[in-house]
Amino acid sequence: MNTAEKERNKRLREVKKENARRYRALKKEKKRKIPESEYLTRMKDPDNILEIDNLHTFFYTDVGTVRAIDGVTFEVPRGKTVGIVGESGCGKSVTSLSVMRILQEPQGQITGGEIRFNQRKENRAINLVKTPQKVMEKVRGGEISMIFQEPMTTLNPVFTIGRQLDEAVELHSEKMSKKEVAEHSISMLKLVGIANAEGVYKMYPHELSGGMRQRVVIAMALACSPDLIIADEPTTALDVTIQAQILDLLRDLKNKINASIMLITHDLGVVAEMADYVVVMYAGRVVEQGTVQDIFHNPTHPYTLGLMKSRPNILGGEGDRLYSIPGNVPNPVDLPNYCYFHNRCDQCIAECDGPFPEMVALSKTHKVACYRAAKKEVQE
Helix, strand or coil, X not given: CCHHHHHHHHHHHHHHXXXXXXXXXHHHHHHCCCCHHHHEECCCCCCEXXXXXXXXXXXXXXXXXXXXXEXXXXXXXXXXXXXXXXXXXXXXXXXXXXXXXXXXXXXXXXXXXXXXXXXXXXXXXXXXXXXXXXXXXXXXXXXXEEECCCHHHHCCCCCCHHXXXXXXXXXXXXXXXXXXXXXXXHHHHHHCCCCCHHXXXXXXXXXXXXXXXXXXXXXXXXXXXXXXXXXXXXXXCCCHHHHHHHHHHHHHHHHHHCCEEEEECCCHHHHHHHCCEEEEEECCEEXXXXXXXXXXXXXXXXXXXXXXXXXXXXXXXXXXXCCCXXXXXXXXXXXXXXXXXXXXXXXCCHHHHCCCCCCEECCCCCEECCHHHHHHHHHC
Protein backbone atom coordinates (compact mmCIF):
# COMPACT_ATOMS: atom_id res chain seq x y z
CA MET A 1 0.00 0.00 0.00
CA ASN A 2 1.53 3.30 -1.13
CA THR A 3 1.51 6.59 0.81
CA ALA A 4 -1.46 8.06 -1.12
CA GLU A 5 -3.66 5.03 -0.33
CA LYS A 6 -2.67 5.17 3.33
CA GLU A 7 -3.61 8.86 3.51
CA ARG A 8 -6.93 8.17 1.78
CA ASN A 9 -7.81 5.32 4.16
CA LYS A 10 -6.84 7.47 7.13
CA ARG A 11 -9.11 10.28 5.91
CA LEU A 12 -12.02 7.86 5.37
CA ARG A 13 -11.60 6.49 8.91
CA GLU A 14 -11.69 10.02 10.30
CA VAL A 15 -14.83 10.83 8.28
CA LYS A 16 -16.60 7.66 9.52
CA LYS A 17 -15.58 8.42 13.10
CA GLU A 18 -16.94 11.98 12.85
CA ASN A 19 -20.17 10.72 11.23
CA ALA A 20 -20.67 8.18 14.04
CA ARG A 21 -20.32 11.01 16.56
CA ARG A 22 -22.96 13.06 14.73
CA TYR A 23 -25.33 10.08 14.54
CA ARG A 24 -25.05 9.55 18.30
CA ALA A 25 -25.75 13.23 18.91
CA LEU A 26 -28.85 13.08 16.66
CA LYS A 27 -30.13 9.97 18.44
CA LYS A 28 -29.66 11.66 21.82
CA GLU A 29 -31.47 14.82 20.60
CA LYS A 30 -34.42 12.74 19.36
CA LYS A 31 -34.88 11.20 22.81
CA ARG A 32 -34.90 14.59 24.52
CA LYS A 33 -38.28 16.01 25.51
CA ILE A 34 -38.63 19.35 23.72
CA PRO A 35 -40.67 22.03 25.54
CA GLU A 36 -43.17 24.08 23.53
CA SER A 37 -41.26 27.31 24.18
CA GLU A 38 -38.32 25.91 22.20
CA TYR A 39 -40.15 25.55 18.88
CA LEU A 40 -42.70 28.36 19.09
CA THR A 41 -41.65 31.39 17.03
CA ARG A 42 -42.94 34.47 15.19
CA MET A 43 -43.36 35.04 11.47
CA LYS A 44 -41.45 37.99 10.01
CA ASP A 45 -44.54 38.66 7.89
CA PRO A 46 -47.90 37.35 9.21
CA ASP A 47 -49.14 37.16 5.59
CA ASN A 48 -46.64 34.39 4.87
CA ILE A 49 -47.58 30.74 5.34
CA LEU A 50 -43.92 29.59 5.25
CA GLU A 51 -40.57 31.31 5.79
CA ILE A 52 -37.34 29.44 5.10
CA ASP A 53 -34.46 31.36 6.66
CA ASN A 54 -30.78 30.46 6.04
CA LEU A 55 -31.53 26.72 5.86
CA HIS A 56 -28.63 24.25 5.84
CA THR A 57 -29.25 20.56 5.15
CA PHE A 58 -26.21 18.28 4.94
CA PHE A 59 -25.75 14.58 4.21
CA TYR A 60 -22.93 12.95 6.16
CA THR A 61 -21.56 10.20 3.90
CA ASP A 62 -18.47 8.00 4.09
CA VAL A 63 -16.75 10.08 1.41
CA GLY A 64 -17.47 13.44 3.06
CA THR A 65 -20.20 15.94 3.89
CA VAL A 66 -22.63 16.72 1.05
CA ARG A 67 -23.88 20.30 1.43
CA ALA A 68 -27.19 19.73 -0.36
CA ILE A 69 -28.81 22.92 1.01
CA ASP A 70 -26.31 25.62 1.87
CA GLY A 71 -28.07 28.71 3.18
CA VAL A 72 -31.43 28.86 1.38
CA THR A 73 -33.83 31.73 2.19
CA PHE A 74 -37.24 32.42 0.65
CA GLU A 75 -40.91 32.90 1.60
CA VAL A 76 -44.25 31.43 0.55
CA PRO A 77 -47.05 34.04 0.89
CA ARG A 78 -50.53 32.89 1.90
CA GLY A 79 -52.69 31.89 -1.06
CA LYS A 80 -49.82 32.19 -3.58
CA THR A 81 -47.82 29.72 -5.68
CA VAL A 82 -44.02 29.79 -5.46
CA GLY A 83 -42.14 27.92 -8.18
CA ILE A 84 -38.70 26.51 -7.37
CA VAL A 85 -36.63 25.86 -10.49
CA GLY A 86 -33.16 24.61 -11.29
CA GLU A 87 -31.40 21.66 -12.89
CA SER A 88 -31.30 18.21 -11.29
CA GLY A 89 -29.26 18.09 -8.08
CA CYS A 90 -29.66 21.80 -7.21
CA GLY A 91 -31.49 21.03 -3.94
CA LYS A 92 -35.16 21.55 -4.86
CA SER A 93 -36.45 18.21 -3.55
CA VAL A 94 -34.16 18.26 -0.49
CA THR A 95 -35.67 21.64 0.42
CA SER A 96 -39.17 20.11 0.33
CA LEU A 97 -38.07 17.04 2.33
CA SER A 98 -36.53 19.38 4.91
CA VAL A 99 -39.84 21.26 5.28
CA MET A 100 -41.69 17.96 5.73
CA ARG A 101 -38.95 16.64 8.04
CA ILE A 102 -38.74 13.33 6.15
CA LEU A 103 -35.02 13.34 5.35
CA GLN A 104 -33.22 10.00 5.35
CA GLU A 105 -31.67 9.99 8.79
CA PRO A 106 -29.12 9.73 10.30
CA GLN A 107 -27.19 10.67 7.15
CA GLY A 108 -29.45 13.60 6.23
CA GLN A 109 -29.70 16.30 8.89
CA ILE A 110 -30.82 19.92 9.10
CA THR A 111 -27.76 21.61 10.59
CA GLY A 112 -28.87 25.24 10.72
CA GLY A 113 -31.46 27.86 9.93
CA GLU A 114 -35.20 28.09 10.54
CA ILE A 115 -38.36 26.91 8.77
CA ARG A 116 -41.18 29.03 10.20
CA PHE A 117 -44.70 27.75 9.55
CA ASN A 118 -47.82 29.83 10.19
CA GLN A 119 -50.36 27.51 11.88
CA ARG A 120 -53.65 29.24 11.10
CA LYS A 121 -55.69 26.53 12.83
CA GLU A 122 -53.66 26.86 16.05
CA ASN A 123 -53.19 30.65 15.74
CA ARG A 124 -49.45 30.39 16.25
CA ALA A 125 -46.14 29.98 14.38
CA ILE A 126 -43.68 27.12 14.85
CA ASN A 127 -40.10 26.45 13.82
CA LEU A 128 -40.32 23.12 11.98
CA VAL A 129 -36.58 22.50 12.46
CA LYS A 130 -37.03 22.17 16.24
CA THR A 131 -40.60 20.81 16.33
CA PRO A 132 -40.82 17.36 17.99
CA GLN A 133 -41.93 14.38 15.91
CA LYS A 134 -45.29 14.01 17.67
CA VAL A 135 -46.26 17.55 16.68
CA MET A 136 -44.84 17.04 13.16
CA GLU A 137 -47.08 13.99 12.71
CA LYS A 138 -50.11 16.27 13.09
CA VAL A 139 -48.66 18.99 10.86
CA ARG A 140 -47.53 16.56 8.16
CA GLY A 141 -50.56 15.69 6.03
CA GLY A 142 -52.97 17.80 8.05
CA GLU A 143 -51.50 21.29 7.55
CA ILE A 144 -48.65 20.65 5.11
CA SER A 145 -49.08 17.95 2.47
CA MET A 146 -46.85 16.77 -0.35
CA ILE A 147 -47.54 15.50 -3.85
CA PHE A 148 -44.58 13.25 -4.61
CA GLN A 149 -42.83 12.97 -7.95
CA GLU A 150 -43.82 9.43 -9.00
CA PRO A 151 -47.41 8.32 -8.20
CA MET A 152 -46.72 4.60 -8.74
CA THR A 153 -44.06 4.53 -6.01
CA THR A 154 -46.07 6.87 -3.76
CA LEU A 155 -49.09 4.55 -3.60
CA ASN A 156 -48.79 1.19 -1.84
CA PRO A 157 -49.46 -1.57 -4.44
CA VAL A 158 -50.91 -4.04 -1.88
CA PHE A 159 -53.67 -1.75 -0.55
CA THR A 160 -56.74 -0.41 -2.32
CA ILE A 161 -57.04 3.27 -3.18
CA GLY A 162 -59.84 3.61 -0.63
CA ARG A 163 -57.83 2.15 2.23
CA GLN A 164 -54.90 4.48 1.56
CA LEU A 165 -57.15 7.53 1.33
CA ASP A 166 -59.06 6.52 4.47
CA GLU A 167 -55.82 6.18 6.43
CA ALA A 168 -54.79 9.74 5.56
CA VAL A 169 -58.17 11.08 6.71
CA GLU A 170 -58.37 8.95 9.89
CA LEU A 171 -54.96 10.17 11.11
CA HIS A 172 -56.18 13.77 11.22
CA SER A 173 -59.93 13.34 11.77
CA GLU A 174 -60.32 11.10 14.82
CA LYS A 175 -63.95 12.12 15.45
CA MET A 176 -65.19 10.87 12.08
CA SER A 177 -66.82 7.42 11.84
CA LYS A 178 -65.61 4.85 9.29
CA LYS A 179 -68.62 5.55 7.10
CA GLU A 180 -67.98 9.31 7.19
CA VAL A 181 -64.29 8.73 6.38
CA ALA A 182 -65.21 6.58 3.36
CA GLU A 183 -67.71 9.17 2.14
CA HIS A 184 -65.10 11.92 2.52
CA SER A 185 -62.52 9.88 0.57
CA ILE A 186 -64.97 9.28 -2.28
CA SER A 187 -65.87 12.97 -2.33
CA MET A 188 -62.14 13.82 -2.65
CA LEU A 189 -61.84 11.48 -5.63
CA LYS A 190 -64.77 13.29 -7.24
CA LEU A 191 -63.18 16.64 -6.42
CA VAL A 192 -60.04 15.77 -8.44
CA GLY A 193 -62.14 14.87 -11.48
CA ILE A 194 -62.44 11.07 -11.20
CA ALA A 195 -65.85 10.17 -12.65
CA ASN A 196 -66.18 6.61 -11.31
CA ALA A 197 -65.13 7.57 -7.77
CA GLU A 198 -66.93 4.66 -6.03
CA GLY A 199 -65.32 2.16 -8.40
CA VAL A 200 -61.80 3.66 -8.15
CA TYR A 201 -62.16 3.66 -4.34
CA LYS A 202 -62.17 -0.18 -4.46
CA MET A 203 -59.36 -0.54 -7.01
CA TYR A 204 -55.61 -1.13 -6.59
CA PRO A 205 -53.00 1.31 -7.96
CA HIS A 206 -51.91 -0.99 -10.82
CA GLU A 207 -55.47 -0.91 -12.21
CA LEU A 208 -55.25 2.83 -12.87
CA SER A 209 -53.45 4.85 -15.55
CA GLY A 210 -50.65 7.30 -14.71
CA GLY A 211 -52.98 10.29 -14.86
CA MET A 212 -55.56 8.61 -12.63
CA ARG A 213 -52.88 7.64 -10.08
CA GLN A 214 -51.62 11.22 -10.03
CA ARG A 215 -55.17 12.44 -9.36
CA VAL A 216 -55.44 9.96 -6.47
CA VAL A 217 -52.16 11.25 -5.01
CA ILE A 218 -53.49 14.83 -5.26
CA ALA A 219 -56.75 13.74 -3.59
CA MET A 220 -54.72 12.20 -0.76
CA ALA A 221 -52.67 15.39 -0.35
CA LEU A 222 -55.82 17.55 -0.23
CA ALA A 223 -57.91 15.21 1.93
CA CYS A 224 -57.38 17.23 5.11
CA SER A 225 -57.55 20.72 3.53
CA PRO A 226 -53.87 21.66 4.13
CA ASP A 227 -52.67 25.26 4.25
CA LEU A 228 -49.53 24.44 2.23
CA ILE A 229 -49.22 21.97 -0.66
CA ILE A 230 -45.72 20.94 -1.76
CA ALA A 231 -45.88 19.64 -5.34
CA ASP A 232 -42.62 17.90 -6.31
CA GLU A 233 -42.58 17.55 -10.11
CA PRO A 234 -46.32 16.67 -10.16
CA THR A 235 -46.46 16.28 -13.95
CA THR A 236 -43.11 14.63 -14.77
CA ALA A 237 -44.40 11.13 -15.63
CA LEU A 238 -47.49 12.32 -17.51
CA ASP A 239 -48.15 13.07 -21.17
CA VAL A 240 -48.70 16.66 -22.29
CA THR A 241 -52.52 16.50 -22.34
CA ILE A 242 -52.73 15.04 -18.82
CA GLN A 243 -50.12 17.57 -17.61
CA ALA A 244 -52.40 20.43 -18.59
CA GLN A 245 -55.35 18.81 -16.83
CA ILE A 246 -53.36 18.24 -13.62
CA LEU A 247 -52.09 21.84 -13.59
CA ASP A 248 -55.62 23.20 -14.12
CA LEU A 249 -56.82 20.91 -11.34
CA LEU A 250 -54.14 22.11 -8.90
CA ARG A 251 -54.91 25.74 -9.67
CA ASP A 252 -58.66 25.29 -9.16
CA LEU A 253 -58.26 23.28 -5.95
CA LYS A 254 -55.81 25.82 -4.51
CA ASN A 255 -58.44 28.51 -4.91
CA LYS A 256 -61.21 26.31 -3.46
CA ILE A 257 -59.37 25.53 -0.20
CA ASN A 258 -57.40 28.86 -0.13
CA ALA A 259 -54.06 27.03 0.09
CA SER A 260 -50.52 27.99 -0.89
CA ILE A 261 -48.42 25.88 -3.28
CA MET A 262 -44.68 25.29 -3.32
CA LEU A 263 -44.18 23.99 -6.86
CA ILE A 264 -40.90 22.18 -7.55
CA THR A 265 -40.09 21.74 -11.22
CA HIS A 266 -37.48 22.19 -13.95
CA ASP A 267 -40.15 23.01 -16.52
CA LEU A 268 -40.15 26.78 -17.04
CA GLY A 269 -43.41 26.56 -18.99
CA VAL A 270 -45.17 25.12 -15.94
CA VAL A 271 -43.69 27.89 -13.76
CA ALA A 272 -44.84 30.63 -16.15
CA GLU A 273 -48.36 29.22 -16.13
CA MET A 274 -48.74 28.37 -12.43
CA ALA A 275 -46.48 30.47 -10.23
CA ASP A 276 -46.79 33.94 -8.71
CA TYR A 277 -43.19 33.98 -7.48
CA VAL A 278 -40.08 32.15 -8.70
CA VAL A 279 -37.01 30.93 -6.78
CA VAL A 280 -34.01 29.89 -8.91
CA MET A 281 -31.65 27.44 -7.18
CA TYR A 282 -28.16 26.32 -8.11
CA ALA A 283 -25.89 23.90 -6.19
CA GLY A 284 -27.89 24.20 -2.96
CA ARG A 285 -28.25 27.99 -2.98
CA VAL A 286 -30.79 30.55 -4.17
CA VAL A 287 -29.17 32.62 -6.92
CA GLU A 288 -32.21 34.68 -7.96
CA GLN A 289 -35.80 35.19 -6.83
CA GLY A 290 -38.71 37.45 -7.67
CA THR A 291 -42.15 37.58 -9.23
CA VAL A 292 -42.83 35.69 -12.45
CA GLN A 293 -42.61 39.01 -14.32
CA ASP A 294 -39.20 39.76 -12.71
CA ILE A 295 -37.68 36.42 -13.65
CA PHE A 296 -39.15 35.99 -17.13
CA HIS A 297 -39.00 39.60 -18.32
CA ASN A 298 -35.80 40.69 -16.54
CA PRO A 299 -33.61 37.64 -15.75
CA THR A 300 -30.34 38.88 -14.25
CA HIS A 301 -28.18 36.04 -12.94
CA PRO A 302 -26.09 34.35 -15.68
CA TYR A 303 -27.50 30.96 -14.63
CA THR A 304 -31.10 32.21 -14.96
CA LEU A 305 -30.22 33.66 -18.36
CA GLY A 306 -28.82 30.26 -19.34
CA LEU A 307 -32.03 28.52 -18.27
CA MET A 308 -34.11 30.97 -20.31
CA LYS A 309 -31.94 30.47 -23.41
CA SER A 310 -32.25 26.68 -23.11
CA ARG A 311 -36.02 26.79 -23.71
CA PRO A 312 -37.21 25.44 -27.07
CA ASN A 313 -38.21 28.23 -29.46
CA ILE A 314 -40.91 27.28 -31.96
CA LEU A 315 -40.09 30.42 -33.96
CA GLY A 316 -36.46 29.38 -34.37
CA GLY A 317 -35.10 28.21 -37.68
CA GLU A 318 -35.19 24.57 -38.70
CA GLY A 319 -32.27 22.64 -37.31
CA ASP A 320 -31.42 25.17 -34.60
CA ARG A 321 -29.80 23.46 -31.62
CA LEU A 322 -30.96 24.14 -28.08
CA TYR A 323 -28.59 26.19 -25.96
CA SER A 324 -26.71 24.20 -23.32
CA ILE A 325 -24.97 25.76 -20.32
CA PRO A 326 -21.30 24.68 -20.59
CA GLY A 327 -19.45 22.86 -17.81
CA ASN A 328 -20.69 20.85 -14.84
CA VAL A 329 -22.21 21.50 -11.42
CA PRO A 330 -19.47 21.55 -8.71
CA ASN A 331 -19.03 18.55 -6.46
CA PRO A 332 -21.28 19.12 -3.38
CA VAL A 333 -18.73 17.35 -1.17
CA ASP A 334 -16.04 19.93 -1.87
CA LEU A 335 -17.77 23.19 -2.82
CA PRO A 336 -15.55 26.21 -3.58
CA ASN A 337 -15.53 29.32 -1.37
CA TYR A 338 -16.48 31.56 -4.33
CA CYS A 339 -19.59 31.71 -6.56
CA TYR A 340 -20.56 28.14 -7.44
CA PHE A 341 -21.39 29.18 -11.02
CA HIS A 342 -17.98 30.83 -11.51
CA ASN A 343 -16.44 28.07 -13.69
CA ARG A 344 -19.46 27.94 -16.02
CA CYS A 345 -20.07 31.69 -16.31
CA ASP A 346 -19.06 33.71 -19.39
CA GLN A 347 -19.79 37.06 -17.72
CA CYS A 348 -17.31 36.98 -14.83
CA ILE A 349 -15.74 40.19 -13.51
CA ALA A 350 -12.81 40.73 -11.11
CA GLU A 351 -15.04 40.63 -8.01
CA CYS A 352 -16.19 37.09 -8.89
CA ASP A 353 -12.88 35.72 -7.53
CA GLY A 354 -13.99 36.80 -4.04
CA PRO A 355 -16.31 35.02 -1.58
CA PHE A 356 -19.81 33.87 -2.52
CA PRO A 357 -21.87 36.99 -3.40
CA GLU A 358 -24.55 38.22 -1.04
CA MET A 359 -28.17 38.57 -2.17
CA VAL A 360 -28.76 42.05 -3.63
CA ALA A 361 -32.21 43.65 -3.97
CA LEU A 362 -32.82 44.98 -7.49
CA SER A 363 -36.39 46.00 -6.54
CA LYS A 364 -38.90 45.31 -3.76
CA THR A 365 -39.55 41.82 -5.15
CA HIS A 366 -36.47 41.03 -7.25
CA LYS A 367 -33.23 39.75 -5.64
CA VAL A 368 -30.07 38.23 -7.11
CA ALA A 369 -26.77 36.83 -5.80
CA CYS A 370 -24.31 38.11 -8.40
CA TYR A 371 -21.41 40.61 -8.29
CA ARG A 372 -21.96 41.70 -11.91
CA ALA A 373 -25.65 42.44 -11.27
CA ALA A 374 -24.86 44.33 -8.07
CA LYS A 375 -22.18 46.41 -9.80
CA LYS A 376 -24.52 47.20 -12.69
CA GLU A 377 -27.25 48.25 -10.23
CA VAL A 378 -24.86 50.65 -8.46
CA GLN A 379 -23.73 52.20 -11.75
CA GLU A 380 -27.32 52.75 -12.87
